[in-house]
Amino acid sequence: MANQQFLIDVPELKPARLKKPRLGRYEGVKRKFENSTTDLAKVFVSFDDGLAKPNGFRFIDLFCGAGGMTCGFSKAGYTPVAAVEIVEIACDTHHHNFPNCKLHRGPIQDFHPKDALADAGDIHLVVGGPPCQGFSVAGFRDPNDQRNQLFREFMRVIREVKPWYVVMENVPGILTLADGQFYRAIVQEFSEAGYPDVSVSILESANYGVPQLRPRAIFVANRFGWTNPYPRPQLTQDSYQPIESGLAGLPATERIPAINHEWTKHSKDMEERISKVPPGGSLYETFFDAWKRQYPGLPSMTIKENHGGTHIHPALNRCLSAREMARLQTFPDSYFFCGSMKKAMWQIGNAVPPRLAEVIGKTLLPSLKAIAASKPDPNISLTSWQLLERPT
Numbered sequence: 001m002a003n004q005q006f007l008i009d010v011p012e013l014k015p016a017r018l019k020k021p022r023l024g025r026y027e028g029v030k031r032k033f034e035n036s037t038t039d040l041a042k043v044f045v046s047f048d049d050g051l052a053k054p055n056g057f058r059f060i061d062l063f064c065g066a067g068g069m070t071c072g073f074s075k076a077g078y079t080p081v082a083a084v085e086i087v088e089i090a091c092d093t094h095h096h097n098f099p100n101c102k103l104h105r106g107p108i109q110d111f112h113p114k115d116a117l118a119d120a121g122d123i124h125l126v127v128g129g130p131p132c133q134g135f136s137v138a139g140f141r142d143p144n145d146q147r148n149q150l151f152r153e154f155m156r157v158i159r160e161v162k163p164w165y166v167v168m169e170n171v172p173g174i175l176t177l178a179d180g181q182f183y184r185a186i187v188q189e190f191s192e193a194g195y196p197d198v199s200v201s202i203l204e205s206a207n208y209g210v211p212q213l214r215p216r217a218i219f220v221a222n223r224f225g226w227t228n229p230y231p232r233p234q235l236t237q238d239s240y241q242p243i244e245s246g247l248a249g250l251p252a253t254e255r256i257p258a259i260n261h262e263w264t265k266h267s268k269d270m271e272e273r274i275s276k277v278p279p280g281g282s283l284y285e286t287f288f289d290a291w292k293r294q295y296p297g298l299p300s301m302t303i304k305e306n307h308g309g310t311h312i313h314p315a316l317n318r319c320l321s322a323r324e325m326a327r328l329q330t331f332p333d334s335y336f337f338c339g340s341m342k343k344a345m346w347q348i349g350n351a352v353p354p355r356l357a358e359v360i361g362k363t364l365l366p367s368l369k370a371i372a373a374s375k376p377d378p379n380i381s382l383t384s385w386q387l388l389e390r391p392t
Contacts, residue, residue: 026172030202042199047362052077062128066093066347072357092338108153129169168219195221199228207233211246212300227379231359243300246327261323262341274317305345330355
């Protein structure tokens with residue numbers, strides 16, 4: 001494969017047209033939850049970021065999509081024993097990449113853990129994210145959206161499986177939806193399921209080496225009254241990985257369908273229109289959150305698929321390819337996405353960055369090992385440990 005450099009430069013633009021990048025989205029909401037005096041279980045800890053070996057802990061991934069969470073936790077050494085997804089093409093992708101994982105193709109309402117996992121042994125971790133379309137600031141934020149109720153099915157599975165830890169992810173907008181009522185309902189559901197000390201934090205993917213700005217609301221809970229560890233940020237804004245680090249090595253003008261390196265075919269007229277879009281600007285005035293020119297030298301903006309178009313390449317007059325999107329999400333090049341180019345883009349844009357899931361998994365590992373060995377919570381003192389009920 002030719003390792004071509006980017007050959008097309010963004011034309012010189014007037015300073016008035018250049019838009020400033022938005023770093024640190026949701027900082028206000030993030031500070032509110034970081035400074036909470038009611039969440040006493042949340043702790044930020046360092047983690048072993050070396051090459052992970054199989055650790056013997058098993059997990060299931062609900063609303064798994066194309067497998068971003070499955071990929072990340074697997075890379076952290078966990079074994080995926082089951083996954084649930086309703087979208088057929090995403091199921092195809094998940095099965096292609098995790099053929100040994102028992103995949104439930106269909107509504108979560110039809111997933112019954114006692115039948116599906118009869119011979120799986122203990123499930124140490126349940127991960128996943130209910131569909132977020134009703135939560136996102138890019139959507140309509142409708143508290144009555146039926147998709148906003150699917151987390152109750154998530155909790156039904158939790159009650160039946162009784163995992164040691166739970167990790168639930170979603171967009172940060174879930175925390176302020178309906179003036180916080182939805183967040184409070186989630187906390188209550190966890191408590192009623194036997195996980196009273198649920199924690200939440202907004203994690204910025206770029207803090208952990210993802211070359212993309214993608215904040216996620218991460219809920220962590222356990223059923224032993226232990227702490228809920230979160231990964232301590234590794235990078236700050238001035239050391240984020242730039243978009244170029246994710247795109248490096250991919251040919252700029254050669255399509256490679258075998259690794260999903262395909263992009264929307266543009267007419268000469270469309271290329272001319274794209275050439276006039278400055279970094280941070282959009283091709284459309286009324287559809288400003290799509291077809292935006294990426295900033296060179298900075299992490300990618302949150303990537304997404306928009307009706308066959310993605311954000312615009314920082315140096316070329318075309319949209320990003322599906323593989324470029326996957327690179328920015330930290331999927332390995334060996335991870336193949338089934339279906340058409342557009343469907344691959346949709347799957348990638350809706351995924352959790354595997355790198356983010358990986359660091360969460362690595363952070364949880366000492367606690368899971370301590371539970372398995374009947375040792376104290378590694379994040380609290382022995383004095384505090386003596387006040388807790390010893391897990392069984």
